[in-house]
Amino acid sequence: MLTMKISELPNAQAVFVHDDLDDLSAAVAQRVVELATQAIAVRGVFHLALAGGETPRRCYQKLRELTIDWSRVQIYFGDERCLPVGNAQRNDSMARESLLDHVPIPPANIHSIPAELGAREAAAIYAALLDRIMPLDLVLLGMGEDGHTASLFPNNPATESASSIVAVFDAPKLPAERVSLGMSTLNTARQRIFIVAGKEKRAALKKIIEGTSLPVARVAAAEWHLDRAALPEEKDQCTQGTMRQEKPI
Numbered sequence: 001m002l003t004m005k006i007s008e009l010p011n012a013q014a015v016f017v018h019d020d021l022d023d024l025s026a027a028v029a030q031r032v033v034e035l036a037t038q039a040i041a042v043r044g045v046f047h048l049a050l051a052g053g054e055t056p057r058r059c060y061q062k063l064r065e066l067t068i069d070w071s072r073v074q075i076y077f078g079d080e081r082c083l084p085v086g087n088a089q090r091n092d093s094m095a096r097e098s099l100l101d102h103v104p105i106p107p108a109n110i111h112s113i114p115a116e117l118g119a120r121e122a123a124a125i126y127a128a129l130l131d132r133i134m135p136l137d138l139v140l141l142g143m144g145e146d147g148h149t150a151s152l153f154p155n156n157p158a159t160e161s162a163s164s165i166v167a168v169f170d171a172p173k174l175p176a177e178r179v180s181l182g183m184s185t186l187n188t189a190r191q192r193i194f195i196v197a198g199k200e201k202r203a204a205l206k207k208i209i210e211g212t213s214l215p216v217a218r219v220a221a222a223e224w225h226l227d228r229a230a231l232p233e234e235k236d237q238c239t240q241g242t243m244r245q246e247k248p249i
């Protein structure tokens with residue numbers, strides 16, 4: 001029995017429900033390779049924006065074992081926390097530790113958000129970079145317990161901004177000052193993949209299914225990868241193994 005009807009997630013192109021974070025991470029790493037291979041074959045480059053937080057860490061660790069022509073990959077970040085360079089809580093620190101320091105990617109291909117400069121200055125600098133290369137080929141996205149994604153939080157002016165890159169203040173998830181890809185940048189990317197795991201995410205998923213317009217629900221059509229723990233309890237009747245359902249394109 002399918003555990004999550006695709007229509008229940010307003011922006012789902014496909015919903016994959018995995019037994020656990022490990023299976024989810026392996027599947028998303030495989031999807032990154034597939035999309036990278038396609039993009040490089042067609043355009044000679046793969047513009048990839050990485051998700052922050054903790055959930056993607058296992059996926060990044062698995063990705064470093066797979067075959068990608070890293071010389072053709074340009075790395076960006078969905079968001080960054082306004083902390084000093086090298087701070088362990090920065091999203092680029094996690095990405096370097098779990099993936100980028102372990103693959104032969106040219107350093108010049110890694111485009112960190114200069115969030116240490118402060119949100120406004122960093123957003124202006126990053127916008128000048130991204131405006132030259134958009135659309136991104138793939139944006140990996142997490143989801144917070146309140147339904148935020150990247151650093152686009154509910155009831156925050158940055159989430160409503162039409163700017164390609166936004167300065168974020170008063171974020172409820174510390175640090176309060178951040179820089180984020182704007183909703184328009186997320187939505188003009190060629191592909192979006194959500195990575196959502198853990199029982200702490202159930203409440204937000206349930207609200208989205210019930211029609212609450214949280215930031216994640218406003219992102220354009222995306223592929224959702226969930227683990228069973230994140231499913232609202234009444235949905236988790238699936239048997240073992242990954243369940244999937246795809247909307248006819």
Ligand code: 6PG
Binds near residue numbers: 054142149
């Ligand atoms: C951040 C992230 C944020 C994250 C979600 C989920 O800077 O915190 O960009 O959007 O993806 O909050 O975080 P976890 O994966 O740690 O639950």
